[in-house]
Amino acid sequence: MKKSKILAGTIFLAIIGLITIAADHIDAPASRGTSADISDFYAFQGENTNNLVFVANVQGLLSPTATSTATFDENVLVEFNIDTNNDNVEDLIIQAIPRDGKMYFFGPFPASSTDLNSTVNEMATKNEVAISKYGLGAVISNSNQMKFFAGPRDDPFFFDFAQYSAIIGGTASGFNNPGADTFAGSNVLSIVVEVPKSSIGGSGSINAWIETKVKQ
Template sequence: MKKTKLLIGLGMLAAIGIVLVAADHIDAPSTTGNTADIADFYGFESPSNPDNTVFVVDLQTDVVPDLAYGTFDEDVLTEINIDTDNDLIEDLVIQAIPRNGNMYFFGPVEPSMLGKTSEVMVDMPLGKVAISDENAIVTTTEDGVSLFAGPRQDAFFFDFNQFNKVIGGEAPEGFLPEGEAVDTFDGANTMALVVEIPNSILGETTATNVLGLEVYKTWVTTNGKQ
């Protein structure tokens, strides 16, 4: 069913147009430097509870520590897509969209629109969390779902200067060994969304990874309001 307003509790969050168009990591110039820009996506077994899965979506690369926190774009919907039948089409989505200092999560739910367009599935609220500043804020729902939204240290180690030398033919020695390589993005943040969710809510795992572990087949999209 198509929704035209985002309703949470007793309050009405402004009508958002609902039809949104996906962007990929820096492929579209308009995503550079904002939270439509997907940096990294991680999915793994919870280290504290093997019956839970953790999804981490890092958005907007290179947010330096002295910039203002809480810069999620209210016109951007982020979706974690889950394929349950191995046809590479999303069967479930977990959605996140910010409003007035909070991040609202919806799902997991069958999407009403597939591919490059989406609408917020307001009938399936998952929970909300205040967007963190320098203090990390985590909310855990009655269903055992833990949520976070805010800046986190970029977890990706990459010697970008040496990489440019290698691809430019200026470094015959190749990449530098451990201890000599420099983490170019050390000290930089991303704007992170984190969902820890019981597997009982997600259903059966849908794939086997290279380590032979049962996992969920997932990917992330961001969608801008049209």
């Protein structure tokens, strides 16, 4: 992959508890409506408590009809950035990029650059998983003590956007209970990687964020 630049917003979080989430849902100005848009980033402890799971969701608000034809963009590289010493600079990177119906993963590997340009590190540990089809069972790959998934999923993010807008506009004082899920019935394309804690800084807390970069 040639030099590339970030088109979507970067989503950042610190992993301290068992589950954390960050979301923007197509509000990054330079990437709105593109295949590089990030909707969510989740990180949580795996069922195997020695592992952490990272989830990058892209192309949010897909209707069921749109989901049936949606595909990962082969020109978009997704990077999971991991900071192990709390200086908010990536120490380790996991890259994911689709090719011919499969999602390929490289890493985790030590970061050699922290600028906006990236190349696929083909010298890093390589894994792959077939991209799951909409409406069919999930395809999960197990390799090198890691697990991998890529494909469409129901959008798990719950948010009452209309009520939020009313609160911001001063016509409401708080959220309703229950609220209305703006994202109900919509889907995303998910990239999931589960890694041993021992390979990304042991059992201590880490910072993590994702970036999408488009081939130029």
